[in-house]
Amino acid sequence: MKLKFQLLLLAGSALFFGCKRSSDKPMWDVNILTPLVQSSLTISNLIKDTSSIHLNADKSITIVNRQSLSNVTIDSLVSLSTDPYSDTETLSSLVLPTRIDTTLISIGTIADKLIATGDQDNINLGNGLKFAAQYGIPIDLSNIPALMFDNLSVDINNFFQTADIATGSLTVEIVNNLPADVQSLSFSFKNASGGPDISSHTFSNIAALGGSDSYIEPLANKHVEGALLGSINPLQLSGQPNTVVTLDQSLMVIMTITGVTVTSATAIFPDQDVMQKQEETSLTSLGDVLLKTAVIDSGSIKMDVTSTIKQDVSFTYTIPKAMKNGVAFQQTAFVPAATISGPSHKVISFPLNGYSMDFTGIASDTFNTFYYTLTGRIISSGTPVDLSLTDYMTITVSAEDMQPTSVEGYLGQNTFNIGPAALDLTIFKGVESGTLNFENVDMNMVVENGFGIDAAIQINDISTGNSRTNQFHSLSGTPSSFNISRAPSQGLTTTTSHDFGTDATNLINILPNKVSYSATVKTNPLGNQGTYNDFASKTSLMKAFLDIEMPLSILASQLVLSDTAVFNTAALKKKSVQSGTFTVFVGNGFPLNAALQMYFLNSAGTKIDSLISLPGAILAAPVDGSYRVTEKKNSQISFEVGKQTMDNLYNSTQVIFKIEFTTEPTSQFMKIYSDYSIDFKMVGDMDYAIHKK
Numbered sequence: 001m002k003l004k005f006q007l008l009l010l011a012g013s014a015l016f017f018g019c020k021r022s023s024d025k026p027m028w029d030v031n032i033l034t035p036l037v038q039s040s041l042t043i044s045n046l047i048k049d050t051s052s053i054h055l056n057a058d059k060s061i062t063i064v065n066r067q068s069l070s071n072v073t074i075d076s077l078v079s080l081s082t083d084p085y086s087d088t089e090t091l092s093s094l095v096l097p098t099r100i101d102t103t104l105i106s107i108g109t110i111a112d113k114l115i116a117t118g119d120q121d122n123i124n125l126g127n128g129l130k131f132a133a134q135y136g137i138p139i140d141l142s143n144i145p146a147l148m149f150d151n152l153s154v155d156i157n158n159f160f161q162t163a164d165i166a167t168g169s170l171t172v173e174i175v176n177n178l179p180a181d182v183q184s185l186s187f188s189f190k191n192a193s194g195g196p197d198i199s200s201h202t203f204s205n206i207a208a209l210g211g212s213d214s215y216i217e218p219l220a221n222k223h224v225e226g227a228l229l230g231s232i233n234p235l236q237l238s239g240q241p242n243t244v245v246t247l248d249q250s251l252m253v254i255m256t257i258t259g260v261t262v263t264s265a266t267a268i269f270p271d272q273d274v275m276q277k278q279e280e281t282s283l284t285s286l287g288d289v290l291l292k293t294a295v296i297d298s299g300s301i302k303m304d305v306t307s308t309i310k311q312d313v314s315f316t317y318t319i320p321k322a323m324k325n326g327v328a329f330q331q332t333a334f335v336p337a338a339t340i341s342g343p344s345h346k347v348i349s350f351p352l353n354g355y356s357m358d359f360t361g362i363a364s365d366t367f368n369t370f371y372y373t374l375t376g377r378i379i380s381s382g383t384p385v386d387l388s389l390t391d392y393m394t395i396t397v398s399a400e401d402m403q404p405t406s407v408e409g410y411l412g413q414n415t416f417n418i419g420p421a422a423l424d425l426t427i428f429k430g431v432e433s434g435t436l437n438f439e440n441v442d443m444n445m446v447v448e449n450g451f452g453i454d455a456a457i458q459i460n461d462i463s464t465g466n467s468r469t470n471q472f473h474s475l476s477g478t479p480s481s482f483n484i485s486r487a488p489s490q491g492l493t494t495t496t497s498h499d500f501g502t503d504a505t506n507l508i509n510i511l512p513n514k515v516s517y518s519a520t521v522k523t524n525p526l527g528n529q530g531t532y533n534d535f536a537s538k539t540s541l542m543k544a545f546l547d548i549e550m551p552l553s554i555l556a557s558q559l560v561l562s563d564t565a566v567f568n569t570a571a572l573k574k575k576s577v578q579s580g581t582f583t584v585f586v587g588n589g590f591p592l593n594a595a596l597q598m599y600f601l602n603s604a605g606t607k608i609d610s611l612i613s614l615p616g617a618i619l620a621a622p623v624d625g626s627y628r629v630t631e632k633k634n635s636q637i638s639f640e641v642g643k644q645t646m647d648n649l650y651n652s653t654q655v656i657f658k659i660e661f662t663t664e665p666t667s668q669f670m671k672i673y674s675d676y677s678i679d680f681k682m683v684g685d686m687d688y689a690i691h692k693k
Helices: 107-116 120-135 503-508 643-649
Strands: 027-041 053-055 061-072 085-090 099-106 147-155 160-176 181-191 199-206 211-218 223-225 227-238 250-267 272-282 290-307 313-324 327-335 344-351 356-358 369-378 385-388 392-410 415-424 431-438 442-449 455-466 471-474 480-484 494-499 514-523 534-537 542-551 553-566 577-588 592-601 607-612 633-641 654-663 678-691
Touching: 027 553, 027 654, 061 415, 061 514, 085 272, 099 107, 099 147, 099 227, 107 120, 107 147, 160 181, 160 199, 181 223, 181 250, 199 211, 223 227, 227 250, 272 392, 290 313, 290 327, 327 344, 369 392, 415 455, 431 654, 442 455, 442 480, 442 503, 455 503, 455 542, 480 494, 503 542, 514 542, 553 592, 577 592, 577 643, 592 678, 607 643, 633 643, 654 678
Parallel strands: none
Antiparallel strands: 027 678, 053 061, 061 542, 085 392, 099 250, 147 227, 160 211, 160 223, 160 250, 181 199, 181 227, 250 385, 272 369, 290 344, 290 356, 290 392, 313 327, 313 356, 313 369, 392 534, 415 514, 431 553, 442 494, 442 542, 455 471, 455 480, 455 514, 553 654, 577 633, 577 678, 592 607, 592 654
């Protein structure tokens, strides 16, 4: 008994039979028309990268492809490196504050000194002074003898303990509030530990009750200690009879030490600046680049400090012409005091992110130069410490990893190579064999310039290659050059395009899978024009592209396109197929004659069999007077399959459709439109063996 089922099912649908096999039962044949696969080829099978397909208003197609060749960044133009600046600075000065000490010689002190002489007349006079002062009785002061006041202790240890004085002075002022004139007074003082007088002077004729006199003693190059001994030898008073006295009336010796700087001292040093520097630092490795300004994207100022100063030191580092939010760059850091074990050490880093730096120097008359000030200040500990002008700080200052976000100035003549390099061109990946000629191809090198720099490009080579056919073509007319205009301002770009001319069609008609290129870019080809208005930023680039535009108006000869579809073998795998006929129904919407090749793959992707039609078995779609397809052309191709081939197809999971196209007529370029397609449906008319129960 034979049954024939005409099944019109969609691609991928399966036909299942619930058959129970028994070897002792009789069999009969059944013819069944079974759908096995369905597929459709469109322009995307020719152009694998569908993003390259541009649809024109009339639905004709232009293939647009852009290949990125190179990006020039701001880092390629300038580097903001500097050589480290290292200096060992001794203390420029050590300043001590003004010190005032007063010694009083009163009527009471004079009375005691007279009594202490042991001379009876002096004893009587001394006691008389005390009595007269106590009771307000006038006394005769005309006969007071010359007196000596030795070992007057002056303690300035809370000022300094020892000091080798570099500059400074001692002012000794005598204020006479005694009721007698000072006829003469010789004053001197020295270190309590001994040695020569530090200062000595004789005063004379200082009037009573308010008279004064003074002198100034230079202290430069003198060694002064905190324990001093003064001497008044002699003090000769000239008094009058019948003078009323009080015990607290006195002679004042006022010693003022002022303007003192020391070469070394053990002292309580006040807060003070001990180092002041102003330096210019030049950027290095810039070649002929002349920068006026730069905004810093990242980087820092690094200071490496070693100090022998036995007090904490603060460092204030200022770049007056580096501004952020209207405020100059200034940072302060602290280095701890040195110890008896050795110098202190500290590494300090100050970030520069976001600062706009002026590189025109102190006088704004140069380039690639910034200046800074550095102030070192000791912080008083409140206790005596040993310091000297031989104490030092070794400071190494460097700019670390400075990267600009923008620069301005003259950015130099730089040369950059674009390539030589090769790019994969995938737009013809779907073409397996045959020829495809485009009627016209536009190919351009396009440069988008975001820098405020003029440039010139020399194209050294543009060539294409097809590794499948071993065909190669180089652009005629190379090397060739063209100029690039600068961007008008930050954030804007200029676009310059250089057309490769008619030879671009020949570059593409070999259906290349590689494009090779080589070019050279030279910035500021005319050199420094003295305007110093070049600019570049991190967000702006100089980009080079290869643009290809191919209107899909073609001549094709034996052009092979392919597609892979799932092969429905559920029915075949009954293992009892006797024979069959595969019929492919084709609806061709292309103005191209075609032949069909089908290759069957197993699950490993290996070809296990094939079915191939005669040339021209698929007829071209009809066209109108403008060569536009008017309707699809239907064709039917049948393949008789015997048992041996059928056995090979048992394990098929996929089928590759390969369509070999030739334009019709063969000499006429044909436009390809987006609505063109070619449809396939393959069905099987097969004999099955079905077991009878």
